[in-house]
Amino acid sequence: MESSQPWILINGQWKRDGEIISSKNRSFLYGDGLFETIRVVNAHTPFLNLHVERLRKSLPFLKLDFIEDFSEERLSKHIEQFLTKNRWYKGSRIRLTVYRMADGKYTPSKQQTGYILTGEPLETEPIFPFKGTGRIMGEYTELSKNNNSLSSIKSTSSIIYVLAGTYARNSNLDDVFLKNQNDEIVETVNSNVILVKKRQLISPGPDQFALDGTMRKTVLEIGREFGFEIITRGLSEEDILDADEIMLTNAIQGINWVKGYKDRRYYSNVGFEFSKRLNEMVAD
16 A cells, blocks of 8 residues: 655655654754755746755855755756655645754764755645735744844754744734844744835845845845835834835745734735736746
C-alpha cells in the first residue's frame, strides 16, 4: 500500500516525510539555519531568481556554502521533480530549509551545508488572489526585531514571529506590526509593509532590519513601472495612520491589504491594480 506521506528531498535523496528528522539536527536544536518559501504555479516557479539571490547573500553570513543544488537550474529541476512525485499539478508552496550538518553544541564540529525540500499543494485561482476583505491590524510591543543583519534573512530562529502571531490570534487580529529597536515599524508576522501615500510608496527594507522580501522587491518594481516614487525608511504610527493604503507582501500570497488599524480605515485601489499586474507577470 502506497504511503500517504508526501515525498520530500533531503540532501539529494528522496524520502517520505516523517522518516528523516534526527534529534541531532542543528536547525531543530539551535535554530542553526535558514529557509526560503517559494510559490510554484504548475511546473513554473516565478521569481525563483530572487530566492536564489537571497540564498547567495544569506548563506555566507551563516558561514555556510552555497552548494550546486541551490543554483537556479538545479533548484528548478528539484522542484519540478518534487511536484511530479507528489502528483501536485496545480502548484504548491515549497519550503527549502538549509541547515548546518555537524555535531557539537553551540560550536559546530564542521561547516557543511544540508537541506530539506518540503511543501504542500495549493489550488488558488487567480495565482495571487487579491483578498477582498482586508486585514485588521494591531501592534506587537512585547519584543522588537534586533538591529543586526540576522533580521533581514529568513532564519529558522523565528520565535519573535511565533510570539507575535500568537498575540494576534489571541487578540482577534488578522496580523500585527513589528518594530525594530529604533521604535520603527518595519514588517508584520509574515509580510513586508508598503505604504501608499499619494504617488509615493514607502517601505522599510534590510537597512531598517526588515526581512529582505522577494515579493517586496517585485511589488516595488511594479510601483516604478506605474510611476510611483520609492522611499525606503522605517515607519512611525503617524505614517500608518496617515497612509492612503497599506500593502502587505509575501512570496506565497502576493499582495494583501490592510483594512483597518485602530479607528483608521483604508482604501485598496492601488493594491488591486498592482495585484492584477503581478498576475500578468506570472502568466507571461
